[in-house]
Amino acid sequence: MAKRFRRVLVKLSGEALAAHDGYWFDPKILAGFAHDIVSATAKGYEIAIVIGGGNIIRGARMSAAGWIDRATADAMGMLGTVMNSLAIENAINAAGVSARTMSAVSMPTICETYARQPALRYIEKGQTIVLAGGTGNPFFTTDTSAVLRAAELRCDAVLKATQVDGVYSADPKKDPSAIRFEQLTHDEAIAQDLKVMDTAAFALARENKLPIIVGSVHFPSSITAILEGTAPSTVVVP
Numbered sequence: 001m002a003k004r005f006r007r008v009l010v011k012l013s014g015e016a017l018a019a020h021d022g023y024w025f026d027p028k029i030l031a032g033f034a035h036d037i038v039s040a041t042a043k044g045y046e047i048a049i050v051i052g053g054g055n056i057i058r059g060a061r062m063s064a065a066g067w068i069d070r071a072t073a074d075a076m077g078m079l080g081t082v083m084n085s086l087a088i089e090n091a092i093n094a095a096g097v098s099a100r101t102m103s104a105v106s107m108p109t110i111c112e113t114y115a116r117q118p119a120l121r122y123i124e125k126g127q128t129i130v131l132a133g134g135t136g137n138p139f140f141t142t143d144t145s146a147v148l149r150a151a152e153l154r155c156d157a158v159l160k161a162t163q164v165d166g167v168y169s170a171d172p173k174k175d176p177s178a179i180r181f182e183q184l185t186h187d188e189a190i191a192q193d194l195k196v197m198d199t200a201a202f203a204l205a206r207e208n209k210l211p212i213i214v215g216s217v218h219f220p221s222s223i224t225a226i227l228e229g230t231a232p233s234t235v236v237v238p
């Protein structure tokens with residue numbers, strides 16, 4: 001069967017990497033995602049990854065406590081995404097596929113600085129790229145970074161692999177009567193102010209006619225299963 005999407009930007013939940021004992025990383029969870037990405041690659045998908053920072057710092061939440069300004073908290077959040085990226089890069093390499101972290105925030109002794117042309121070349125060579133440091137600017141999120149990089153790297157879709165299995169009429173963690181959409185448009189997601197992604201991310205995806213698939217990390221081999229349509233998800237379409 002022909003694939004709906006071939007080159008996919010996977011936006012992986014940072015929160016999903018956290019261990020139950022409070023540590024930032026659970027090595028078993030990292031290895032599980034790495035094997036999932038390796039099997040998606042073996043099925044012919046070209047994968048680029050943006051990873052969130054919810055297991056470490058969310059700038060808006062941290063600055064709301066009042067002891068730190070937003071731009072500084074966001075800088076710390078972006079550094080958190082670099083740590084997560086290095087952790088998943090390490091796990092993917094250990095699972096047998098070449099992975100390479102490229103950061104929007106330049107730190108050449110730690111990883112390569114993001115640039116579009118080399119990133120495209122790595123994807124074309126079959127490597128998995130992990131795009132760290134968000135957009136490199138405060139007041140954004142990794143959801144917006146994911147859509148931005150997907151547009152730059154000519155991806156067919158963004159897959160947001162998160163805590164819930166799709167886009168609902170309201171936050172399903174707060175409203176048990178919320179109903180899951182099979183499909184909706186960017187316009188509908190923005191008009192209904194659905195908070196599964198920020199409005200900037202939906203608007204950038206709309207402008208670039210980029211589908212967004214939202215699915216849960218809590219299924220076995222979730223990334224491959226969502227892409228292959230064997231796990232539930234919502235597709236946000238132009």
Ligand SMILES: Nc1ncnc2c1ncn2[C@@H]1O[C@H](COP(=O)(O)OP(=O)(O)OP(=O)(O)O)[C@@H](O)[C@H]1O
Pocket residue numbers: 012013014015016051052053054055142143161162163164166167168169170171172173194195196197
């Ligand atoms: N209408 C909605 N439909 C689905 N989820 C929603 C909706 N509104 C709010 N949410 C919430 O959005 C969350 C996902 O977004 P969020 O970016 O916070 O998580 P994440 O992908 O795990 O992020 P991070 O990478 O920062 O850890 C879900 O866990 C869900 O509770």
Ligand SMILES: O=c1ccn([C@@H]2O[C@H](COP(=O)(O)O)[C@@H](O)[C@H]2O)c(=O)[nH]1
Pocket residue numbers: 014051052053054057058059060073074075076077078080081133134135136137138139140141142143145
């Ligand atoms: O472009 C960006 C991307 C992220 N940040 C900061 O990092 C944290 C973690 O990202 P999440 O998307 O929330 O998982 C985010 O809360 C911001 O503080 C950023 O400043 N710019």
